Amino acid sequence: MSKLGESLRALRTRGFTPVAARSAARSFKGVLACKKGEISVKLTIYDWNFLSYPHIQVLERQDFLPELMPHVDVAGNLCYFAPGSVTLDRYNPATAILQCLDQATAILDRISLDPHYRVEDIQNEFPAHWEYGQLSLPWQVLLGEIKPNTIKASYFILEIGDKKQALISNTPGEATRLAGALGANFKPSHFQCWILRTKSLPAVPQKMPTTIKELFDWIKIWDHDLYGKVQNILSQRDYLKQSYMPFAIETPVGWLGFGFDLDRIRREAYSRDPKKYRQYLHMKGGSQGLFRMAIKEVSARFVHSRNLSYEDLQNKRVTVVGCGAIGSFVAQALVRLGAGTGERGILKIIDSDKLGPENLGRHALGFPSLFRHKTEALQEELLRQFPHGKIIGIASSAFEYKQLFDADLIIDATGEEAVSELLNGLRLARSSEVPVLHIWIRGNGEAVQALWTDSTGGACYRCLTIPDPNHHRKERFELLKNAPVLRTDGCRAFTPYAVSSPLHASALAIDMICSWLQGSPSPKFRTRSVEGADLYKLRNHDPSKLKSCPACDPT
Template structure:
């Protein structure tokens, strides 16, 4: 079962056929059915059947035996919820259901969806097409022996999928932008999508990265060889669309600073791990006096630790407040983490910092944790550090970052 509008009296039946097997998909949205069929590699077959929708706030009564006939169904519904029972009887008093040879119902209950249906007598439904009450009366008498067909209903709508495992609101109808689709950003994007980014009429997930995937990326990126030499943003969007076809995902392969729609987001996640990009994004947010929060996340050293900083217009320090003036250097870390310099390697004319795939996974998990806290009302503590179990690093408590006096970004002279 897919999306259903609570105001609708019924949803439509769609038949999805794959490898000779058929599944019924009930939804109010044909486009959703077409998208699901395509995603499953199946074919959407036409069907004229409808499923009438009902809802109750009362948990179903537990009978000695589940009803097996229409008469037993009517009795069970009266015992369970008289209002629900009256709703079924009202539907059976209207002429619409007599247009079909089969009628079915899906009831939204506190314990999930319950579905059932039964076949309609061909001659009687034709004869009573203008007198549906007479057919209903027949169902209460001789027609009550009609065998009941129980439906096993599984929810597959995107709203159910993304909210089912949460005890707080998801990212439904929110606009999220991930800047950087490399090692960290690729895992962050997957996590945001599973939290509901890109769903709802207003929602969207935007991926921004001008670079292409090289062989040097594959060992710690969520994508593999099929995406080699493709734009990171485009390949990642295609992978996400394949897995979650109902989500709206947009790939931007240009510079984040040239993208005019950046500040139309409700959350920006800076997953570049590049200090220069992070400082520029931080400066733009402050310059615009934007209310849009930016979550910066990065890896320390060779993966010994990961850090994240949530910045917004609620006060507190900015990204630049992580550095302080130094007599021996232009600036130094305000909160030192690493005890030893990172190991660096060269590959031809390129230098890089090696770390295992566990590091970007660790960073993405930290960023996701903070987004979940934001969805619950507060992303504090705004500055967080996570170290691996065997890392030789300084212990640093999570905290709300305070502004430093004379910060050139948020407190210019």
């Protein structure tokens, strides 16, 4: 309570007075002493642990504040700290609250004193201002795959429970997949959305356009070529076939969408001369209101490349051999990296086993997949999560699959030396150009290792084992100081390790694939260990071919 008292006294020194509480939150009214004048605000504290920042609302917009402001929405709610950017001291709430008021004052000073800051900040975050810059809510719209030269796309309505949402997409197939993933119903649409593009940042208006006339005036200032394209579309007949006219514009800061209803009587009367309807929109029809679209991209290209600074796996043919503990997590990561997307892209997962109870503790799949073929269940789960992908599950031995090397990359996630050696031997016998990434767990999960093999030279998988008549499969690069613990389950022996180990192995494999996507998988032999593991130290490097290796140098 002493801390609360200090906070109340600190607020009183700034002239803030309590507001009658309607909930557990505490609210106060006061003014921020900005350089151009005082600004009335309301401060509300919902969380005294400061997991969320106190809420500050501008109550009165003074003349020196523009109508459209960065960091301030149409209701006056002020964003003064980016979420997570500053940690407020829960043990010193008085200082924390004053820190928030000082930051809010500094933001409002910048808005009122620096017009360049206002314009630049609003331009860089224009889609957010477009969405929240008016009290009326925008129409929520999903944007699917839109090819670069597309000028029109279908406009679908998805029904998710009692809510409706629009989808703009080039193909009904994509709409079907997305509707299934979202649990939505949709019907084929005859409506079209016109697609436009500009390289110019949106012009910052004094206030957001709310009518057709204001829209035309704003676009003309923003990009005259864009304005001309809009007017050209309104001179053609196609748009008069539908009851409303939606546009989606790709800008350097994201997509903006808007539209307006079309008068049924006039569009039928002017169907043979659409320029007359365009003239109507510039005159009496110009006072008609707009509907805004808040566009959220859901295309495979956006979803999988948004967090990358390099190309993803789109249009790559990737094959995972083994869908056990390692392979199941590798496959999940691969689809998030874009595997299976694009016209050429495909992700194949190969394993002949079924999921048993003994697998559940360290596998990506759970009880709903028990006793099913791992590939079948994993394919189904991956497509449920990522419907854009082309994913094929093959429930057989990899060595019975004739198109095994019909790929851009093969990932050996079996963790079984015999399988890895045979796969390595096949690659060499075929003189295959397809790289093979081997990934495995060491000991009882103390470490994970991976080897990238390809046609550019260097060690093959068998080069990691030194021929020695006195030692069975002697390691070229020794790692374990102690033999792993083994257990038996009936006639089967297995090595116990926690689920963290296949996750660790999967992360190593994906990091090497990301290196490949950026130009080079080097170092091709990598080891990662857990803290405290009793191991020999190994450096990550590109191992050379082993002289007299029975696989790649059988001389």
